[in-house]
Amino acid sequence: MSPLIGIIPSRLMDDPSDNYHIRAINVAAIVQNGGTPLILPYSEDPALLDRYLTLISGLYFTGGCDILPDYFGEAPIPGLGELCPSRDAFEIRLYQQAAKLDMPMLGVCRGVQIMNVAAGGSLYQDLGSQMSQALVHSPKGVDRALPCHNLQIDPTSRLYSILKTEAPAVNSFHHEAIKKPAPGYRVTALAPDQVIEGIESTELTFSLGVQWHPEDMLRSAPVFAELYKAFISAAASYDKARCI
Numbered sequence: 001m002s003p004l005i006g007i008i009p010s011r012l013m014d015d016p017s018d019n020y021h022i023r024a025i026n027v028a029a030i031v032q033n034g035g036t037p038l039i040l041p042y043s044e045d046p047a048l049l050d051r052y053l054t055l056i057s058g059l060y061f062t063g064g065c066d067i068l069p070d071y072f073g074e075a076p077i078p079g080l081g082e083l084c085p086s087r088d089a090f091e092i093r094l095y096q097q098a099a100k101l102d103m104p105m106l107g108v109c110r111g112v113q114i115m116n117v118a119a120g121g122s123l124y125q126d127l128g129s130q131m132s133q134a135l136v137h138s139p140k141g142v143d144r145a146l147p148c149h150n151l152q153i154d155p156t157s158r159l160y161s162i163l164k165t166e167a168p169a170v171n172s173f174h175h176e177a178i179k180k181p182a183p184g185y186r187v188t189a190l191a192p193d194q195v196i197e198g199i200e201s202t203e204l205t206f207s208l209g210v211q212w213h214p215e216d217m218l219r220s221a222p223v224f225a226e227l228y229k230a231f232i233s234a235a236a237s238y239d240k241a242r243c244i
C-alpha cells in the first residue's frame with residue numbers, strides 16, 4: 001500500500017491572511033513517486049503530534065522562511081530574513097520524535113536546514129554577509145527549474161548511491177546554509193564555493209536532505225525523482241515493519 005507521507009506546509013509570522021501554504025509541486029513530487037500525501041498543520045499539542053506520527057510513515061520537510069537562530073545559540077544578524085517561530089517549534093519537535101522512531105525523513109532547502117538544527121547543528125543566517133567567497137545562491141527572477149550552480153557529490157554517500165551522478169547542476173533559492181553539520185550527520189554534497197548542499201544521517205535508516213529544490217527540477221532533471229522514490233520506498237518499508 002502507498003505509504004502516507006506527512007508534508008509540512010509553510011506559513012509566515014506576519015501574514016495577515018493567516019494561511020498555510022503548500023506548493024502543489026511538493027505534493028506532486030510525493031504522489032508521482034508512489035506516496036500518499038498528508039499535509040500536517042502545526043500544533044503544540046503533544047497528543048496531536050503523536051497521532052500524526054502513528055498515521056504517517058515518512059516526513060517531508062519542505063522549503064520556506066528562515067529559522068530562529070536562537071535554536072542554534074546565535075543572536076539574529078541584519079541579513080536574517082522572514083521567520084515563522086511556530087513552524088520552527090513544530091518541525092523541531094516532529095523531527096526529534098520521528099528520529100526516535102527511526103521514521104524516514106527527507107528535507108529540501110529550509111527542510112534540510114531545520115533537520116540539521118533539530119539534530120543539533122548550526123546554520124549561516126545569511127551567506128552573502130557571512131561567507132565572503134560565496135557564489136550567488138538566490139538568483140532573482142529566474143525559472144525555478146533552471147540550474148544555478150554545480151555540485152560535488154561524495155561518491156561514498158547514500159545520496160550518490162541514489163542519484164548515481166557526481167556533479168549535477170542544481171537550482172538554488174537559499175541565503176541560509178548549513179554551517180556545522182549535526183552530530184550523526186555527514187556532508188554529502190558541496191557547491192563550488194564549499195557551501196554544504198546535502199547531509200545524511202549515519203545512524204538513522206533514511207534521513208537525508210538537500211539544499212536545492214529537486215521538486216522544481218523533475219522535468220528538466222528527471223534523475224531527481226530517484227530521491228523521492230528512495231524516500232518513499234524507505235517509508236513503505238517502515239510502514240510494513242510497523243504492521244508486523
Ligand SMILES: [Mn+2]
Nearest residue numbers: 137172191211
Ligand atoms: Mn545553492
